[in-house]
Amino acid sequence: SQTIHQWPATLVQPVGSPLSLECTVEGTSNPNLYWYRQAAGRGLQLLFYSVGIGQISSEVPQNLSASRPQDRQFILSSKKLLLSDSGFYLCAWSLGNQPQHFGDGTRLSIL
């Protein structure tokens, strides 16, 4: 069966510091991969999605970037974090038009 791993579970970072969040999927090949952010009391906002290695689509202009160096690895990065980058970051995967499945998420606090 397929599983998705996200780490770390929680992260506290100072303003201006870099960020790297990692997500990996096991048990499948060539999944679609997604990064979402959920601000407190808000809905899920799609940040990036990828349909293949090296293929990244950005949904909103922001301080973040994404990369997919391997088929089942998706990385969310920032060179300098802003206070507004705080939130709950979720990675998800899907196959074709099948439902998306989420990882456990990373709760990011910026001080």
Add this chain to the structure above:
Amino acid sequence: QKEVEQNSGPLSVPEGAIASLNCTYSDRGSQSFFWYRQYSGKSPELIMFIYSNGDKEDGRFTAQLNKASQYVSLLIRDSQPSDSATYLCAVNAGTGGGNKLTFGTGTQLKVEL
């Protein structure tokens, strides 16, 4: 802009009752519809998905889709306290690549003893 609207709630129902959660969407080209359950502090968990007009049942859950009215609902029968959570409606427009979803902001459900 594609939108998915949900009443934020909270929707309170007594234990054993039917909970009815509703969602409307703006894009007439939408092809697939999903319901996720999210417990406080946790990630969303897929509950149901529906692609065709009508009803789809899975255990205590029934998803209902009416494309003409741009309306999708989730019924939870015999509601239990463990069903207390936020329910997210998500819609896939079916155009372009990547199976992108637009999420509503969710309805908080409280099942009371």
